Amino acid sequence: MTDDSAKGFGPRTQAVHHGTRRSQYGEMAEAIFMTQGFVYDSAEQAEKRFQGTGPDEFIYARYGNPTSRMFEDRIAALEGTEDAFATASGMAAVNGALFSMCSAGDHIVAARALFGSCLYVLDLLQRFGVQISYVDGTDLDQWQAAIRPGTKAVFFESVSNPTLEIIDIQAVSDLAHAVGALVVVDNVFATPVFSKAVQQGADVVVYSATKHIDGGGRALAGVICGTRQFIREVAEPYLKHTGGAISPFHSWLMLNGLTTMELRVRAQADSALAIAKALQGHPRLARVIYPGLTDHAQHELAMRQMGSGGTMIAIDMHEGKAAAFAALDKLRIIKISNNLGDAKSIVTHPATTTHQRLTDEVKAQLGITPGLLRISIGLEDTQDLIEDLTRALDA
Ligand SMILES: *Cc1c(COP(=O)(O)O)cnc(C)c1O
Numbered sequence: 001m002t003d004d005s006a007k008g009f010g011p012r013t014q015a016v017h018h019g020t021r022r023s024q025y026g027e028m029a030e031a032i033f034m035t036q037g038f039v040y041d042s043a044e045q046a047e048k049r050f051q052g053t054g055p056d057e058f059i060y061a062r063y064g065n066p067t068s069r070m071f072e073d074r075i076a077a078l079e080g081t082e083d084a085f086a087t088a089s090g091m092a093a094v095n096g097a098l099f100s101m102c103s104a105g106d107h108i109v110a111a112r113a114l115f116g117s118c119l120y121v122l123d124l125l126q127r128f129g130v131q132i133s134y135v136d137g138t139d140l141d142q143w144q145a146a147i148r149p150g151t152k153a154v155f156f157e158s159v160s161n162p163t164l165e166i167i168d169i170q171a172v173s174d175l176a177h178a179v180g181a182l183v184v185v186d187n188v189f190a191t192p193v194f195s196k197a198v199q200q201g202a203d204v205v206v207y208s209a210t211k212h213i214d215g216g217g218r219a220l221a222g223v224i225c226g227t228r229q230f231i232r233e234v235a236e237p238y239l240k241h242t243g244g245a246i247s248p249f250h251s252w253l254m255l256n257g258l259t260t261m262e263l264r265v266r267a268q269a270d271s272a273l274a275i276a277k278a279l280q281g282h283p284r285l286a287r288v289i290y291p292g293l294t295d296h297a298q299h300e301l302a303m304r305q306m307g308s309g310g311t312m313i314a315i316d317m318h319e320g321k322a323a324a325f326a327a328l329d330k331l332r333i334i335k336i337s338n339n340l341g342d343a344k345s346i347v348t349h350p351a352t353t354t355h356q357r358l359t360d361e362v363k364a365q366l367g368i369t370p371g372l373l374r375i376s377i378g379l380e381d382t383q384d385l386i387e388d389l390t391r392a393l394d395a
Contacts, residue, residue: 003019003020003021004017004018004019004020004021004022005018005019006018006077007077011193011262012262012263014074014077014078015074015078015258015259015260015261015262016259018073018074018077018078019069019070019071019072019073019074019077020070021056021066021069021070030070030252030255030256031066031067032067032248032249033065033066033067033248034248034249035061035065035248036060036061037059037060037061038058038059038060055069061245061248062240062243062245063236063240063245064240065245065248065251066248067248067249067251067252067255068086068245068246068248068251070251070255071086071251071252071254071255071258072084072085072086072223074255074258075192075207075209075213075223075225075254075258076225078192078258079195079197079198079205079225080198080199081198081205081225081226081227081231082226082227082228082231083225083226083227083228083230083231083232084223084224084225084226084231085223085224085235085236085239086209086221086222086223086246086251086254087221087222087223087224087239087244087245087246088220088221088222088244088245088246088247088250089208089210089220089221089222089244090188090206090208090209090210090211090220090221090222091117091118091121091208091222092222092239092244093206093208093222093223093224093244094117094118094121094186094206094222095121095244096224096235096238096239096242096244097184097204097206097224097226097235098121098122098125098153098155098184099121099125100234100235100237100238100239101152101153101182101230101234101235102125102128102130102153103129103130104128104129104130105129105130105131106130106131106152107130107131107132107133107148107150107151107152108122108125108130108131108132108133108151108152108153108155109132109133109134109135109143109146109147109151109153109154109155109176109181110122110132110133110134110135110155110156111134111135111136111137111155111156111157111160112134112135112136112137112365112366113136113137113157113160113161113163113165113366114157114160114161114186115157115161115186115188116354116355116357116358118155118157118186122155130152133146137156137157137160137165137167137172138165138166138167138168138297138298140168140171143171143175144175147175147176147178147179147181148179149179150179151176151179151181152181152182153182153183153184154172154175154176154181154182154183154184155184155185155186156172156185156186157185157186157187157188157189158185158186158187158189158190158195158197158305158306159189159190159291159302159306159310159312160189161188161189161350161354161374162312162314162348162350162354162355162368162372162374163289163314163366163367163368164189164289164290164291164296164310164312164313164314165297166291166298166301166302166305166306168305169183169185169197169200169201169202169305170200170201170305172201173200173201173202173203174201176201177201182203182204182230183201183202183203183204184202184203184204184205184206185197185202185204185205185206186206187202187205187206187207188207188208188211188212188340188341189310189312189340190305190306190310191211191212191261191265191310191311191341192207192212192213192261193212193261193262193265193266194265194269194306194307194308194310195306196305196306198225200305203226203230204224204225204226204230205224205225205226206222206223206224207222207223207225208221208222209221209222209223209254209257210222210339210341211339211341211342212257212261212264212265212311212340212341213254213257213258213261213341214253214254214257214341215257215261215264215341215342215343216257216342216343217339217342217343217344218253219247219249219250219253219254221246221251221253221254222246223254264343264379265311265341266308267379268311268377268378268379269292269308269310269311269377270382271377271379271380271382271385272290272292272309272310272311272312272313272377273290273292273293273309274382274386275313275375275377275382275385275386275389276288276290276292276293276309276313277293278386278389278390279313279315279386279389279390279393280293280295282390282393284317284318284319284323284393284394285315285317285318286316286317286318286369287314287315288313288314288315288316289313289314289315289316290309290312290313290314291306291309291310292308292309292310293309296309311340311341311376311377312340312374312375312376312377313374313375313377314372314373314374314375315372315373315375316369316371316372316373317371317372317373317393319371320369320370320371321349321351321352321370321371323371324349324370324371324372324373325349326395327373327392327393327395328347328349328373328392330391330392330395331347331388331389331392332388332391333345333380333384333385333388334346334347334375334385334388334389335347336348336349338353338354339376340374340376342376342378343379344378344379344380345375345376345377345378345380346375346376346378347374347375347376348373348374348375348376349372349373349374350368350372350374351363351368351369351370351372354374355368375389
């Protein structure tokens with residue numbers, strides 16, 4: 001096999017070429033190595049492989065696979081980390097990153113506004129004797145008060161779901177590193193395109209590749225990015241023995257996704273800004289939440305941290321659930337669903353779907369009002385999306 005390194009080139013060049021491994025056939029497109037195992041030339045070679053595999057050596061698909069390795073190398077180059085480990089889903093990545101580093105008695109500080117399944121993983125850690133302190137992620141005083149000598153890690157989503165609050169990666173990392181804690185960032189809403197998380201202090205960055213990396217809503221996948229030591233000595237042993245392995249076919253889909261991710265995500269973010277501006281001041285909306293708008297509470301931080309407002313918008317309808325449902329049912333282009341980062345625009349009513357399980361009190365605390373709608377902006381014509389939304393809101 002030969003390696004195609006694009007290290008040192010720009011992100012688009014890396015997204016197209018980096019990490020490609022070609023077999024003896026010299027295939028142009030990345031091959032799907034749809035194989036569970038690998039054949040050894042001799043018993044001695046098998047013995048040697050099991051003693052430790054090199055970067056081009058594989059023994060079993062749960063441990064690693066050439067197609068998956070291409071995806072890992074490419075996303076690591078784009079994220080600016082030494083290495084990466086691909087997983088079956090975003091949650092396998094979150095679970096893998098946190099469980100692999102923790103033991104009973106450890107302490108984690110986490111932002112309260114987290115994806116529901118991330119909260120479940122933290123509850124599980126608690127059951128196994130890890131202490132969790134929750135903070136309002138936007139309040140640095142709360143981080144400072146909760147992080148203590150011996151804290152093992154901090155964990156947060158850099159842009160919170162669904163209310164799009166921005167957490168200051170650099171400031172939280174400074175507090176965490178002062179006590180030697182690792183900074184684990186779920187960076188899905190920021191996307192790898194706008195992420196500078198590692199430059200800003202993150203030690204481990206996790207993605208649900210199901211979202212912008214796939215970009216077409218086709219397959220589940222996840223990835224953990226970090227130092228070679230963390231990925232290969234901490235995360236990989238946990239993942240390869242507990243079974244969170246990605247399918248080579250899904251790795252291949254994600255490689256294809258990475259090729260066009262930068263173009264897609266930038267177009268989606270440009271569209272999101274135009275749509276947020278067009279909706280601002282609409283009489284039926286109490287709020288238009290978009291980090292790219294100057295009236296967003298953390299607009300400056302968003303620009304410093306990501307250089308963009310991203311691809312997600314939240315709008316809050318004055319008249320609550322009935323009005324939100326009526327508007328959803330009037331949409332013709334934007335689909336009612338719960339994925340994000342797709343080429344197709346998607347709208348979600350968090351209070352009754354993704355965040356249904358939360359009590360009314362917690363919903364209120366997180367700003368998840370009955371009229372809140374979360375919109376993932378896709379690749380359709382911006383004007384069509386603006387008309388779709390205004391038609392639905394005006395109805
Ligand atoms: C979707 C998502 C996940 C989980 O990813 P899956 O691929 O669905 O397992 C985790 N965190 C965030 C912020 C997400 O949006």
